[in-house]
Amino acid sequence: MGLLQAKSDALAARLAGRTLGQGGWLVAVQAAALDRLRPMGLPGKRDEYWRYTDPTSLTAVEPPKADLFDTKGEARPFSAIDRLKLVFVDGVFDSVQSDPLALDGVEITPLADAAGTEGHWAAGLYGMLEACGQSPVERPLAALNTALATQGMMIRVTGRPSKPISMIYLCTSDTSDAILHHCVKLAPGAELTLLENGPAAARLNKVLEVDVGEGARLHHVRTQGRDHQRRAATHIFGSIAAGALFKSFTLTANGRLTRNEAVLELLGDDAVAHVAGATVGDGEFHHDDTVFITHAGQRCESRQVFKKVLKNGAVGVFQGKILVKPGAQKTDGYQISQSLLLDEDSQFLAKPELEIYADDVKCSHGSTSGAIDETALYYLRSRGVPLKAAQSLLVLAFLAEAIDEIEDEAIADDIRDRLEGWLQRHEH
């Protein structure tokens, strides 16, 4: 009882003084989220699902202070890519810095505006996938997000827009505490590339709900802010219909604490879901990828590809699960989580899981952690490649399988450039 009490006390403290409800349909939806959150309370470090990552700073009433990162005038990610820019400053949408919310084949509405519109389509998605994702494992931070969010974008895609939508999260305050909740719904056959970059806040709680309709395709690529002390708990809840595709890639370089959860369900037959991550951490760095993919349809394909490069005591965590439901025959599930430990102080904790209730499936998983291959290093050096360049080449090679999950070459090149820059700045 003591534990449970602590968790609900933490929640009560977090909710104290908050006014809930935005008006319109959102009032009832947020009240429902609060109702499912109350019996859970906030996560504690004794929770099995938080065994490798201490949630204390994510659940605390105030976020720990996070010094702002000086990018020294370096171009932001995706700068060279033609895109529709939506800018958030400290977690608040800034329409002045953003492009007009107009793009053929897409309807973009800020959460507050959508909430004030009776019969808005988002009323049927906001919080729905998050609620489904609470079982079989509770995700209280996501329910908290649904209950409290006042900011976010409701994006409905009915065609194939000519350029990506790009969310840019600026952080200008070292004590900012942002809650963002986005919903993306793709009509059958629609297609979208969604980009995200930036820290958003000293502490960020973000939920992205994606409903990918039949035969639709959603490509998602994000880079999380490089601020060394920032903290983030993010969730992606995805529902992928028959013949649809969802691919998500995340680059994480720096950050004191990051927990990225992806909860995806392949609902229809022949659906595809790929979720990948490339992570580089140096020093006080804790990164947790927690993935739960459910195969409900037949002949669906899922891939989880997570690569982490860790040094100077950095910690990487992977909890990945593939659940194959009864009847989900011909499932093709693949899961790989690997870490490259550049010294003996860093550590990688992995918990791969498979749970299969169909008899005609192909599921594979692998998890490794190791050091740089000394023989390959010698081979490169014997050809004249200097030690540090050779190490960088091998680190990038290690990350390649995750980056290869990005289909757009220009975006993939941007990610590679960022990683090369990071490696140069963090040479041994």
Next chain:
Amino acid sequence: MLEIKNLHVKLAEEDKVILRGLNLTIGAGEVHAIMGPNGSGKSTLSYVLSGRDGYEVTEGSAKLLGQELLDMEPEARAAAGLFLAFQYPVEIPGVGNMTFLRTALNSQRKARGEEEVSAGDFLKLVREKAKALKIDAEMLKRPVNVGFSGGEKKRNEILQMAMLEPKMCILDETDSGLDVDAMKLVSDGVNALRDAGRSFLVITHYQRLLDHIKPDVVHIMAAGRIVKTGGPELALEVEHNGYADLLAEVQ
């Protein structure tokens, strides 16, 4: 070109002495072959010269064009003009063969204070050299040596040599694992690189390779030093009589 004097080497982590006072001088434009029974220290010599970890030089020197190799990092030795064609070329998943070649070439040029080769010029150069070695575009795109057959790996070594244009080439059992046709292809590749400013040290077990790559000097190595030196006829003698007689005669 290469001058090795009284070289003594032991394994760094155990007290096993491998080279015991090896002396070898190779002049510019010369091709030398080293033959010798298993365990005589041939491969160790090539590793020590190229700077592989795990060996400790206890005595002696090895100079390339007057520069002491043994004090240099492996990459500096390469930039100075040393090249080792590996007996077992290393597979590097995730690094494309082209990226690898271009990084190597430009790293060496940069180290020597030369201008880097542009992407266009590089592409032209690599295609031309690859064609002569029957290396197709597909092989150039693949990760370094990953999924290559034994013959492809050895051809890829010679391609690297052709691209990097080293001054001193060491071929460590380049003939091992090659069929007759592949050996001819590899040998032709090597012979095409022979010129007055480039020297070769060919390490092999068999005289066969030396039919294709004709040496000026043949050395017999045993127990960590060179015990006999002669002309190409020495290789034939080994082929016919084996090492036993030769070694008995020396002792």
